[in-house]
Amino acid sequence: xxxxxxxxxxxxxxxxxxxxxxxxxxxxxxxxxxxxxxxxxxxxxxxxxxxxxxxxxxxxxxxxxxxxxxxxxxxxxxxxxxxxxxxxxxxxxxxxxxxxxxxxxxxxxxxxxxxxxxxxxxxxxxxxxxxxxxxxxxxxxxxxxxxxxxxxxxxxxxxxxxxxxxxxxxxxxxxxxxxxxxxxxxxxxxxxxxxxxxxxxxxxxxxxxxxxxxxxxxxxxxxxxxxxxxxxxxxxxxxxxxxxxxxxxxxxxxxxxxxxxxxxxxxxxxxxxxxxxxxxxxxxxxxxxxxxxxxxxxxxxxxxxxxxxxxxxxxxxxxxxxxxxxxxxxxxxxxxxxxxxxxxxxxxxxxxxxxxxxxxxxxxxxxxxxxxxxxxxxxxxxxxxxxxxxxxxxxxxxxxxxxxxxxxxxxxxxxxxxxxxxxxxxxxxxxxxxxxxxxxxxxxxxxxxxxxxxxxxx
Numbered sequence: 528x529x530x531x532x533x534x535x536x537x538x539x540x541x542x543x544x545x546x547x548x549x550x551x552x553x554x555x556x557x558x559x560x561x562x563x564x565x566x567x568x569x570x571x572x573x574x575x576x577x578x579x580x581x582x583x584x585x586x587x588x589x590x591x592x593x594x595x596x597x598x599x600x601x602x603x604x605x606x607x608x609x610x611x612x613x614x615x616x617x618x619x620x621x622x623x624x625x626x627x628x629x630x631x632x633x634x635x636x637x638x639x640x641x642x643x644x645x646x647x648x649x650x651x652x653x654x655x656x657x658x659x660x661x662x663x664x665x666x667x668x669x670x671x672x673x674x675x676x677x678x679x680x681x682x683x684x685x686x687x688x689x690x691x692x693x694x695x696x697x698x699x700x701x702x703x704x705x706x707x708x709x710x711x712x713x714x715x716x717x718x719x720x721x722x723x724x725x726x727x728x729x730x731x732x733x734x735x736x737x738x739x740x741x742x743x744x745x746x747x748x749x750x751x752x753x754x755x756x757x758x759x760x761x762x763x764x765x766x767x768x769x770x771x772x773x774x775x776x777x778x779x780x781x782x783x784x785x786x787x788x789x790x791x792x793x794x795x796x797x798x799x800x801x802x803x804x805x806x807x808x809x810x811x812x813x814x815x816x817x818x819x820x821x822x823x824x825x826x827x828x829x830x831x832x833x834x835x836x837x838x839x840x841x842x843x844x845x846x847x848x849x850x851x852x853x854x855x856x857x858x859x860x861x862x863x864x865x866x867x868x869x870x871x872x873x874x875x876x877x878x879x880x881x882x883x884x885x886x887x888x889x890x891x892x893x894x895x896x897x898x899x900x901x902x903x904x905x906x907x908x909x910x911x912x913x914x915x916x917x918x919x920x921x922x923x924x925x926x927x928x929x930x931x932x933x934x935x936x937x938x939x940x941x942x943x944x945x946x947x948x949x950x951x952x953x954x955x956x957x958x959x960x961x962x963x964x965x966x967x968x969x970x971x972x973x974x975x976x977x978x979x980x981x982x983x984x985x
């Protein structure tokens with residue numbers, strides 16, 4: 528008995544120590560659980576709030592409200608508040624987590640509603656001076672114009688072919704473009720029309736890669752069709768690199784149509800215009816309402832490829848019998864004006880295209896259209912006051928990096944000189960914002976490229 532009592536007494540301090548250690552471990556284990564619970568609650572509430580914002584996306588066919596926003600649109604803060612109001616009462620720790628989640632949502636910028644897209648089909652040559660500079664000034668012009676837009680800050684997307692290098696993609700990323708690599712949306716060898724199939728499948732000495740034959744970029748210009756696949760945006764404005772957005776175009780972004788475009792009447796001959804033939808679509812400015820149904824219908828028509836050869840234009844209609852008519856500049860007018868009548872989609876306006884004034888929304892400084900006058904808009908782009916031009920395209924006016932703006936006798940308003948000056952002003956703005964050296968007279972001794980720092984965008 529005494530031996531047992533002595534042994535128990537000796538073991539008692541050890542038992543008490545172990546018991547205290549177990550209690551301490553239990554307390555320590557409880558604290559992380561509470562913290563993990565708060566973190567989980569915080570993440571869950573943030574996700575619910577963001578989902579609530581997504582569920583309030585606007586109905587595009589309805590009219591805009593008094594603030595110029597489509598009905599149903601709410602900024603993230605308001606959406607998050609509505610979601611939080613539906614949650615059941617919580618304990619104090621959960622309430623703090625919910626408040627923290629709401630503050631995080633309030634700090635988030637609204638998701639872009641509009642995207643500006645470009646297509647890059649070929650790797651820029653080492654001697655090229657205008658590629659990155661053009662992309663940078665284009666993005667700068669869009670950001671500046673959208674400061675006055677009810678649609679908020681836009682996103683930037685570049686559809687790039689597999690030939691585009693990682694370095695070029697990194698440079699585009701530094702400017703703000705998200706590069707999306709795309710293959711041709713069609714199979715050239717499976718095109719039903721024999722003329723177009725041979726054009727893009729049979730190489731020759733000048734075109735070892737036959738898909739580059741025809742128009743500006745051959746079949747690769749069809750990468751522009753991927754603008755219809757960006758369904759996360761309300762509208763996608765697909766433009767060329769040699770362009771400027773000078774003023775907001777909100778009035779175009781709310782039009783209930785699949786495509787808003789300008790016509791290139793000078794691409795057509797006099798007889799085509801006199802006969803009221805469907806006009807050529809100018810491929811440098813396309814306002815698209817994304818729709819996978821429309822994209823698939825366009826690709827299906829392109830895969831049929833019954834253009835050229837013994838017939839004139841698409842399906843022997845004459846539409847598209849001009850430069851670039853085998854792709855965007857001929858495909859789109861034929862699709863919306865002729866082929867759409869044979870189709871049926873859930874939303875009828877997905878088969879609708881609307882032409883707008885080329886002097887305002889895609890001013891190229893080209894010659895006046897007469898005999899007859901344009902179907903829509905003004906006749907003389909060069910006689911449009913500079914302050915009225917909302918979107919400019921440097922084709923006839925020449926690229927700014929040539930340092931040689933067109934000086935035509937009938938350009939009394941000097942529209943080309945003013946557009947070039949606006950381009951260089953925006954270039955200097957970009958350089959200042961990115962801490963790059965800038966010169967007032969860039970063309971003093973030939974064009975001086977923008978001094979992008981080494982590794983820009985990487």
